[in-house]
Amino acid sequence: MExxxxxxxxxxxxxxxxxLHPDPPQPSPSYSPGCTSLADIADLDTQGVKALLDNxxxxxxxxxxxxxxxxxxxxxxxxxxxxxxxxxxxxxTLIICALGKIATPLDASFHLRADxxxxxxxxxxxxxxxxxxxxxxxxxxxxxxxxxxxSGVFLMNLARPELSExxxxxxxxxxWKSERELRGELSLPDFSMPYSSSVLYPPFFPTPxxxxxxxxxxxxxxxxxxxxxxxxxxxxxxxxxxxxxxxxELHRASASNVDFLKQLSLLIPAYETQANEWAESxxxxxxxxxxxxxxxxxxxxxxxxxxxxxxxxxxxxxxxHLAALERGVTTPIPGRQFVExxxxxxxxxxxxxxxxxxxxxxxxxxxxxxxxxxxxxENFITGYAGHExxxxxxxxxxxxxxxxxxxxxxxxxxxxxxxxxxxxxxxxLNCIRIPFxxxxxxxxxxPDNLKKSGFDWLDxxxxxxxxxxxxxxxxxxxxxxxxxxxxxxxxxxxxxxxxDFKDHQDRAIQLWKALATHYKxxxxxxxxxxxxxxxxETKTSSGHHGAKLVKWYERAEKEVRAxxxxxxxFIDGNTYAMDFRAFPENPLPNAxxxxxxxxxxxxxxxxxxxxTDEQNTKLRKSFERKVQFMREKNVPIWNGEFGPVYQxxxxxxxxxxxxxxKRFNLLQEQLAIYRETDVNWSIWLYKDVGYQGMVYADxxxxxxxxxxxxxxxxxxxxLDFWGVVNKDGVKxxxxxxxxxxxxxxxxxxxxxxxxxxxxxERQFERxxxxxxxxxxxxxxxxxxxxxxxxxxx
Numbered sequence: 001m002e003x004x005x006x007x008x009x010x011x012x013x014x015x016x017x018x019x020l021h022p023d024p025p026q027p028s029p030s031y032s033p034g035c036t037s038l039a040d041i042a043d044l045d046t047q048g049v050k051a052l053l054d055n056x057x058x059x060x061x062x063x064x065x066x067x068x069x070x071x072x073x074x075x076x077x078x079x080x081x082x083x084x085x086x087x088x089x090x091x092x093t094l095i096i097c098a099l100g101k102i103a104t105p106l107d108a109s110f111h112l113r114a115d116x117x118x119x120x121x122x123x124x125x126x127x128x129x130x131x132x133x134x135x136x137x138x139x140x141x142x143x144x145x146x147x148x149x150x151s152g153v154f155l156m157n158l159a160r161p162e163l164s165e166x167x168x169x170x171x172x173x174x175x176w177k178s179e180r181e182l183r184g185e186l187s188l189p190d191f192s193m194p195y196s197s198s199v200l201y202p203p204f205f206p207t208p209x210x211x212x213x214x215x216x217x218x219x220x221x222x223x224x225x226x227x228x229x230x231x232x233x234x235x236x237x238x239x240x241x242x243x244x245x246x247x248x249e250l251h252r253a254s255a256s257n258v259d260f261l262k263q264l265s266l267l268i269p270a271y272e273t274q275a276n277e278w279a280e281s282x283x284x285x286x287x288x289x290x291x292x293x294x295x296x297x298x299x300x301x302x303x304x305x306x307x308x309x310x311x312x313x314x315x316x317x318x319x320x321h322l323a324a325l326e327r328g329v330t331t332p333i334p335g336r337q338f339v340e341x342x343x344x345x346x347x348x349x350x351x352x353x354x355x356x357x358x359x360x361x362x363x364x365x366x367x368x369x370x371x372x373x374x375x376x377x378e379n380f381i382t383g384y385a386g387h388e389x390x391x392x393x394x395x396x397x398x399x400x401x402x403x404x405x406x407x408x409x410x411x412x413x414x415x416x417x418x419x420x421x422x423x424x425x426x427x428x429l430n431c432i433r434i435p436f437x438x439x440x441x442x443x444x445x446x447p448d449n450l451k452k453s454g455f456d457w458l459d460x461x462x463x464x465x466x467x468x469x470x471x472x473x474x475x476x477x478x479x480x481x482x483x484x485x486x487x488x489x490x491x492x493x494x495x496x497x498x499x500d501f502k503d504h505q506d507r508a509i510q511l512w513k514a515l516a517t518h519y520k521x522x523x524x525x526x527x528x529x530x531x532x533x534x535x536x537e538t539k540t541s542s543g544h545h546g547a548k549l550v551k552w553y554e555r556a557e558k559e560v561r562a563x564x565x566x567x568x569x570f571i572d573g574n575t576y577a578m579d580f581r582a583f584p585e586n587p588l589p590n591a592x593x594x595x596x597x598x599x600x601x602x603x604x605x606x607x608x609x610x611x612t613d614e615q616n617t618k619l620r621k622s623f624e625r626k627v628q629f630m631r632e633k634n635v636p637i638w639n640g641e642f643g644p645v646y647q648x649x650x651x652x653x654x655x656x657x658x659x660x661x662k663r664f665n666l667l668q669e670q671l672a673i674y675r676e677t678d679v680n681w682s683i684w685l686y687k688d689v690g691y692q693g694m695v696y697a698d699x700x701x702x703x704x705x706x707x708x709x710x711x712x713x714x715x716x717x718x719l720d721f722w723g724v725v726n727k728d729g730v731k732x733x734x735x736x737x738x739x740x741x742x743x744x745x746x747x748x749x750x751x752x753x754x755x756x757x758x759x760x761e762r763q764f765e766r767x768x769x770x771x772x773x774x775x776x777x778x779x780x781x782x783x784x785x786x787x788x789x790x791x792x793x
Contacts, residue, residue, distance in 0.1 A: 602644025
């Protein structure tokens with residue numbers, strides 16, 4: 001005990017060197033009174049405690065053979081019946097219930113947040129246990145030992161060390177306690193304190209207690225596996241302890257960091273061999289030769305320990321190279337091969353099958369939204385009419401280049417900030433899709449020289465995501481020539497010329513190669529969304545649209561993979577991410593295939609969502625049609641865009657509130673469908689002027705008051721396809737015109753123009769209203785900014 005109390009981790013505030021996981025933006029948890037109390041916890045009756053016990057034994061106890069399940073259940077239930085007092089049994093009960101509150105399955109579709117009720121209740125339970133744990137210091141029975149051990153499990157489940165090799169005591173003190181218990185239970189030789197010669201890992205596993213075959217039960221078999229897990233964990237810990245000690249001693253003895261890295265690079269092959277031997281020697285019940293199964297907690301944890309071991313081994317090289325890059329040092333630094341190995345452990349990958357996994361083999365479900373309207377502007381998002389490049393030209397013409405540049409620079413800067421990312425993370429989301437326009441990188445009149453400003457803007461977004469523990473997907477939303485016929489590819493035309501010119505296609509690949517070079521090894525990046533909503537009308541030999549698209553994807557994948565083999569690529573289907581019929585039999589490696597699942601029930605012009613069985617059946621059928629390719633090929637699914645639009649409650653009052661309630665119900669039903677099969681998703685959209693965004697500009701802000709009359713005119717003229725509420729204001733102009741065109745075009749030819757999902761009317765509306773009329777009306781918006789000062793802008 002005297003030696004234990006000398007540990008540095010026990011002599012200072014642990015919060016000074018630990019951070020919460022998985023919610024870094026949140027303050028460190030406080031265990032002081034006030035968050036809640038035992039009296040506030042509703043499920044501390046017999047039935048509720050049984051549920052907590054089940055959760056504890058399913059997700060925590062499976063790694064703890066010391067505590068016999070039946071006896072522990074009896075102790076806990078007796079305490080509940082008799083009432084909580086100051087006995088060891090009450091202390092154990094409180095800790096088990098606290099762990100039962102926060103334990104989740106490996107494939108849980110949610111992360112426990114620091115402000116959630118289960119978290120707060122677990123804190124209250126653990127706080128009550130802490131008040132009782134002091135009375136156990138003089139005891140030597142199993143209940144007292146388990147109270148100390150499980151306290152460590154609880155604490156380490158909430159905190160993660162920043163520098164593992166320097167704070168191994170903080171990480172492993174609960175494991176040290178369990179090792180002492182094992183020594184007594186199995187009559188093993190004494191395990192001395194850390195830093196002695198005994199930290200060498202055992203060459204073989206001691207034989208654990210094993211029930212006779214004739215008396216084996218499910219519980220006893222599970223307990224036998226738990227013994228094996230404990231022994232396996234301890235042997236790897238001892239190897240990890242020795243390597244950590246070696247690394248620290250080597251660092252202290254080295255004259256310089258370069259000398260340290262040179263010496264360490266000579267030792268690493270031996271460490272790698274021993275770790276691999278450990279993995280190969282695992283008994284069949286715990287083998288991690290294959291990817292661990294989601295519900296095999298013990299295999300999962302051991303695999304995570306092994307990943308952590310290699311992370312610590314390679315991290316000195318990673319940090320040294322990053323520091324050199326930051327200082328602009330060009331002199332080669334030893335151990336580059338270990339840098340690449342280290343970064344591999346921090347990048348998400350697609351496991352063979354339909355899962356996205358992190359380096360530990362843990363399933364990751366990407367859940368988020370897109371910051372559309374920023375690096376790829378859209379008319380309904382920020383309020384202009386038509387297309388981004390025309391809007392920018394009109395603003396320059398009216399305001400002058402200096403003020404226009406200043407306006408757009410400030411718009412992009414304030415569009416997405418740390419406060420946005422913090423709010424995003426607070427919602428429990430974990431991924432931001434970043435749409436961007438090629439024009440930020442490529443000047444059409446000087447296409448061979450990429451613009452640094454584009455990388456600077458993307459870097460800023462990625463850095464913000466990283467500070468708030470969010471993944472980022474880079475989404476090329478508009479390419480030279482435009483990949484689809486719509487406004488969001490910044491075309492100004494109704495033709496996707498990207499497919500007509502190889503030079504356009506080459507430019508897009510060159511841009512991706514530059515981005516892959518720039519972001520290789522960046523662990524914030526989840527992957528590259530190569531092309532948003534492509535719409536290629538060329539046909540394959542089977543008659544399906546998308547022949548050139550498939551070839552371009554194959555070229556792009558090879559070129560990007562030659563530079564960055566680790567990051568995932570996200571591949572949209574043809575015809576606005578809804579059609580995969582032209583795609584080849586074999587999917588591309590480490591690729592996630594993306595559909596976009598907008599429902600007509602979520603828009604004003606059409607049937608409204610009432611939640612009927614018929615509507616829900618259609619909703620599910622539509623989604624399954626879009627993901628049929630992914631289901632058949634057993635590849636991950638990413639729903640890259642979906643979401644309804646909303647009415648303006650500020651302007652339309654109760655009627656808008658009723659309509660929006662239906663739209664929220666639709667969104668909830670879609671999310672329920674995705675949750676059933678762990679579909680990754682990204683809502684469109686995070687922020688706008690009040691039509692579809694999760695958040696929107698204040699209607700009383702100076703910007704919205706300035707442009708509100710212009711937005712009303714756009715609505716009346718039906719200029720934005722995505723923003724039209726009704727067409728009554730212009731139907732007297734367009735209906736006779738369209739009817740006259742129909743009379744001149746034979747019916748059998750009215751559906752010949754691609755994309756076939758567009759009606760005859762839509763084909764003309766795209767050209768007349770969304771392109772020509774929007775370009776004319778767009779000048780009116782620019783005039784609103786003519787005399788604005790920089791302070792006003």
